[in-house]
Amino acid sequence: EVQLVESGGGLVQPGGSLRLSCAASGFTFSSYWMHWVRQAPGKGLVWVSHINSDGSSTTYADSVKGRFTISRDNAKNTLYLQMNSLRAEDTAVYYCARDGIGSTHYFDYWGQGTLVTVSS
Amino acid sequence: SYELTQPPSVSVSPGQTASITCSGDKLGDKYACWYQQKPGQSPVLVIYQDDKRPSGIPERFSGSNSGNTATLTISGTQAMDEADYYCQAWGSSTVLFGGGTKLTVL
Numbered sequence: 001e002v003q004l005v006e007s008g009g010g011l012v013q014p015g016g017s018l019r020l021s022c023a024a025s026g027f028t029f030s031s032y033w034m035h036w037v038r039q040a041p042g043k044g045l046v047w048v049s050h051i052n053s054d055g056s057s058t059t060y061a062d063s064v065k066g067r068f069t070i071s072r073d074n075a076k077n078t079l080y081l082q083m084n085s086l087r088a089e090d091t092a093v094y095y096c097a098r099d100g101i102g103s104t105h106y107f108d109y110w111g112q113g114t115l116v117t118v119s120s
Numbered sequence: 121s122y123e124l125t126q127p128p129s130v131s132v133s134p135g136q137t138a139s140i141t142c143s144g145d146k147l148g149d150k151y152a153c154w155y156q157q158k159p160g161q162s163p164v165l166v167i168y169q170d171d172k173r174p175s176g177i178p179e180r181f182s183g184s185n186s187g188n189t190a191t192l193t194i195s196g197t198q199a200m201d202e203a204d205y206y207c208q209a210w211g212s213s214t215v216l217f218g219g220g221t222k223l224t225v226l
Contacts, residue, residue: 035215045155045163045206047215059213095162105210106153108174110162 002026002109004096009114016086016118022079022096022111030054030074033099035107036081038092038116046092049081050099064090086118122211124218131224138194140221142207145188150209152190154183157220158203166205167192199225 008020022034036048049060049070058070069082079096093115097107125143132138142152152170155163165174167183170190180195190209194201202225207218 037215037217044204044220045157045208045217047217050215061214100168104169105151105215106165106168106208107155107163108165108168110164112162 002098004098004109004111006094006096006111006114009094009116011117011119012086013120014087014118017082017084018086018116020081020083020094020096020114020116022081024077024079024096024098027098029072029077032101033103033105034070034072034079035097035099036070036079037095037097037107037110038090039095039113040089040092043092048094051079052103083116086116088118090116091118092116122216124207124209124216126205126207126218126221128219129222129224131226132194132197134199134225135196138197138201138223138225140192140194140205140207140223142190142192142218143188144190144209144216147188147190147209148186150185150211152183152185152207152209154181154190154192155206155208156201156203157206163206194223197223197225201225 003025005023035050051070067085071080093113095113096111098109154167157163170185171183
């Protein structure tokens with residue numbers, strides 16, 4: 001059974017940092033692109049970042065470029081999102097999601113999400 | 121920048137057909153997919169590559185994509201289908217989501 005379990009969310013002050021993790025199981029993690037998607041309270045889904053299967057290529061939404069870093073450890077079956085210089089508008093539930101097989105760019109599995117709150 | 125536009129809300133009576141649209145410039149040239157999200161839950165993929173249903177998704181869910189519009193159709197809508205629905209496409213090496221449509225079954 002495919003499972004994606006996010007962790008690392010919490011309350012952080014503006015300007016602070018946080019690292020999210022997404023532990024994957026039930027599939028060959030190293031074969032899939034992975035993504036982070038966020039959802040502010042009461043708002044829609046917003047794509048944040050993706051990383052290819054071996055970690056050699058990453059892309060970011062303009063709103064987080066230069067502040068967030070996506071990475072992965074295929075030996076540990078874990079996806080990460082390092083978030084620096086956090087702003088109030090980064091407050092959201094952050095989901096990790098698996099890309100469809102063959103890098104087809106739809107998300108066939110999602111984690112349960114982890115809430116990040118940026119507030120003083 | 122490229123945008124996907126969805127109606128904020130759609131209402132349907134139980135047993136009737138609901139159609140939710142997603143508009144974008146030449147969207148038909150890209151693959152579109154759709155997610156269902158119920159309150160407090162993670163999104164669930166219901167349609168991918170325009171018209172394919174993942175395993176476990178009921179046959180009443182179908183999709184199409186042509187020209188500038190992708191459409192999610194729910195035939196024989198049930199109360200359990202009440203949820204937010206999001207379209208998504210891939211363009212310029214980034215992922216694009218529509219703003220979401222709240223489907224009300226009343």
